[in-house]
Amino acid sequence: MRPLLWIASALAVARAEDGLDGWLRYARLRDCHTGGQLDDFATSIVALNATEGAPLHTAAHELQVGIQGILGLELDVSDSVTDKDTSSIIVATAQAYEDEFGSLPEAVDLIEDGFYLSNKGDDTVIIGSNERGALYGAFEYLSMLAQGNFDEVAYSTNPDAPIRWANQWDNLWDNGTHGPVERGYGGVSIFYDGVGHVREDLSRVPMLGRLLASIRVNGIVINNVNADPTILSERNWDGVEEIANLFRPWGVRIGMSLNFASPQTFGGLDSFDPLDDQVIDWWQGISDEMYERVPDFAGYLVKANSEGQPGPLTYNRTLADGANMFAKTIAPHGGIVMFRAFVYNHLADWTDWHADRANAAVEFFAELDGQFDDNVVVQIKYGPIDFQVREPVSPLFSTLRETAMAIELQVTQEYLGQQCHLVYLPPLWQTILDFDLRVDGQESRTRDVLNGNVFGKKLGGYTAVTNVGMDPTWLGSHLSMSNLYAFGRLAWDPTLDSGAILDDWTRLTFGLGRSVRETIRAMSLESWPAYENYTGNLGIQTLTDILYTHYGPNPASQDNNGWGQWTRADGDSIGMDRTVRNGTGNAGQYQPEVAARYEETETTPDDLMLWFHHVPYTFELHSGKTVIQHFYDAHYAGAETAATFPKRWETLRGRVDDERFEHELYRLTYQAGHSLVWRDAINEFYRNLSGIPDVHDRVRHHPWRIEAEDMTLDGYVPVDVEPAETASQYRAVVTNGTGTAATTLDFPDGTYNLAVNYYDVVGGNATYSVALDGKTVGTWQGDAEFRLGKFPSEFLDGHSAIRVTFEGVPIRRGDELVVTGVADGSEQAPLDYVSVLPLGVVD
Template structure:
């Protein structure tokens, strides 16, 4: 029988039904019986046993023993896994071991003698959810925690069921904490009726090993506490926070702590009272300390005018290094600007030696096509984790620094801004689920490769129903390999059609979706406009951050300042981030800057076209609902990529005065038409 005939035969036997993607990567059904033994019982251990019975893919009649046991090879919530035994030092560790066993059974990975310890003690999602149910930078429906209306604080069976599904998905990838609300926090988050709902959520999350955290407004004492001030050194303010923390822990004994956005983008903070970030953070940390709580203090601060925006967080926080309590962790975005498609790493990583710094990654694709574009973010995060800080010479990667391998901080944490909402498939785009999955897997192990994560997610999410070896081989060759290649290329593709060669923040106003390199209306602060960042003129393009420019290069450890400062040694992926480069400058590849810019934009569009062609061949292997949904979004992504290319090249061509290379596809739009899009 030929391979083609075999494929057709298998397809006739296969019943691929439409589905909405709500099951995420947790769709395994048991293929055999398993006996689970555990001497102790608890809600968490009961879930572990239930998961084994429900998803067992091993030999029929298998036996698994679950055991809490001290082992010098295991730290924190780590575990050790053999063919018939899972043991850990904590109950969540047992649960994580169960999910790892089931994942390996489904993906074909080896099982015997596996020991895993998490890269970070605390692995959190940050939800930017508001009390009215809206989500800032959310693209997948409304909040799963909050809603408006007369029944806003009524907890229903449907609520609990959804929260349970959410908790299960997070636990399956090792996430053990969640900030339930927006960093631009409402003071009402600390009101009794809201805290009561937080208690209800916490009760559902607890058996899955997940702690709740809250983002709080720094001025809450004066806004809801009846005080005249929120000065962190005022005795009445200190007492108010102590009493509020006591109230919270009486309701939620395992409450994790606070996330604070202060003195940033109009949010109140300690500087309003002439105090420092350390004064404000330490006051909250002291209130939480008796209960084991922590403060995550965001470093996303910048003033309306003054120095280069990418330097301001470093200049504010590094002088305070060592002045924070040990339960304060500085939360920094991966880059020094704002979740751009590509940035160098923030110099705070490696810049602070006495204060723990935690990465904040953005899972929701605010700047990367939101719920339309297929952009797998693991390659971006892998690039970040592998970046060399050189704080103690070669090998001082961000993964090692933030994981506590270089400096043994009291706490190690990582957070990801959630892309989860009330849409049936949770994330708005079937492939956006891969970014939730990837964040959890990399938070558990920041040395995992993008390729391994993509391979796992595809196998778990688009499960092959063809049980025999021939069917699996065809599924791997025809579906897994091409889809994985598409995912792994997707981030670089987005960089190419949006902002190649170090360009950054040239989005249209407010929504951060389409291009707007021209946007600079009168009265708007300069660092909110694209021309501030691209600096295009008839001489060249790019932001001069060299020693003769803003000197942002000097914030990094040697040898990076010299590497970034020299036009000849600066990595081309960061070229226009650190340099204002002449249009006719010849790059290493041999092209002029202008020609290479044209080629990159053109390549990005053509790569999305290839994605469409790849996915168009996948209809035989997946359910029709997800197939057509992805197909439609890829068509829209292709149209968007062409708009990005034409808008940027036509706009920058006004400054370069150079023609597009002959082998670059000519524009299909006119610049004046594109400049009107964002005004509608």
């Protein structure tokens, strides 16, 4: 399809408000928002020297379609100025504008991908340093119009860094474990068919290109870093070429992840030694064919010698040897190699007090500084572990003085609620980007390392694991799309305010209503602190199950294994000792001023205390609380915040279209219930481990709760749950057919919210009902695996735990409550407990 038809197709779908157009809905402005601004609006669009299929041509037609949608005006597109007495929107490259008009406006000051926008005077002028920049300027102008902003402006804006890439972890094969998209919660791959090939239907690719271009993302890696060598098959070459062709009109260049062992496992060679001439020649052939097919190919992404992946260390070569081999094959074509610093031993000895996965990046890469070719960029995760809810900045950013670097963020919420929990990520990212690394005792923000201001390396920037899918919401949740939008905005300008970015996204996604914007802003900005509170705080990391789905609570899984995400929790104390004096030495990997701060508990901030220090549960924090009491209080506070989200969203009923409203209401209601699972599991685990009670007597004290195993059971039988703390009182009940759990209520007469906690596992869709004195209060089905994008669970655990609530239920003392469950397949209608909650009470 031609670019204009792709735009029209995307906009046509957006009218249904299913989320496919994201923030590019181009909803019609009301007259009150245009304020008479249309009287003197441009009558045409002029795209100087535009050629079909190129970004400038796309920009012109995007302006045409966007203005028709936003303002209801139909503007013609031409390639030259024909009537100088009428106002036009002129979009051009700097060279084309100068050729046409003799000189550039005085305020034009552009670098690669930058643009100038002016709507002062008779014409609106959009000038890009290149065609991609012109397209970015067109999107900027449409964003202003879509938000009802008709202010006069004249300015140039340039990217903070040249690399602004998405990393898409798509698999060629559906292996039944991770599925077509590893850590993907928005459906199957838009690129691959799950049986080893590029999809025949690539209609979603240009739609994604449009979204990426609108936030100024200029590259995308189209396959998993755990790369399958068969991406290099002849059939897939044709598909990769087609993907590149579909992204090209949007100025998005493609990159590819490579499997280091491909010359041997796919190419038939005896070796994949990066210094072997035959191996080098094999890769040179691959690179030459790639550029013959895709002349604007961006480059390679390589994960080597990490988590079982092959790499140069197999042959006692250095990581630099491996990176440079690839770099030399694509340097003549202008390509770059993104070489991941995520290299560590996942079979480490956890009993070794001095072992520390957090040290790995510096240990592997520091001695290689200056040995990488100029077109190699070391891609570094924002923290030393793995996308945790709170980590210090990676010390590698202040270590590699002679090597180009890019940061790796994660839009997909692998450890952070998997798009089922609202977690707005930019405030987390900005703790990293704004951090002062104090290189040589001077102010050295992480963002200034990435843009080259600190070490003088101009090739650097931003990457993010995006993991979109075929779901019309792209990521599985409408609200999670704010993170994708914000990534692009921050990659262009990392000094932007997270709240201001969110306001723009909300107006573009849900309209200009003040109550909608204020509600989404408040919830979103509270979401990361709330999630940190009810999952893992004080720098202990996200206390999720690292051995299974990275989703629900399982603090015990952190220790006693080789993965290195240790808490070293025992009956007396908790936290990693990362001091130089007595621990792993991780604090000493930072620059001296930062190292000195982290070395001592007196100067380590509370939010990283357990990252750097192993302390007793009774250790007093700067806040005045003990560590264990902070845990109890924070987990209750986080769950209390999450409990407010559904009610706050409910205030927007009728102000947000029904489809998207109900979609998010389900998720926010789920989050409110699941935050209680998190709260109780973590608090119970550490209460058991430490033996120290909650001073407020909340932990283990649930006066409104009725345990399923304590009810009168017919057809149900009690079972133990693992981990035990993910069930109230450690047990649940299950049935192989139809079961009932009954009890006589002993609560004062009144109106209550009736909540049922149960487990929703894969393998069936059990049905449930709850009744009072024979009258049905409500029914439901265990079908969350079809309504939530998270990685499903086949066990009764913290991943499958879920709650349903019936509000405003009249109850009298002596009423008989009966919960009935009907098993389906392997889902045995499991129940945990019932809560009878006075209005306004959070269990």
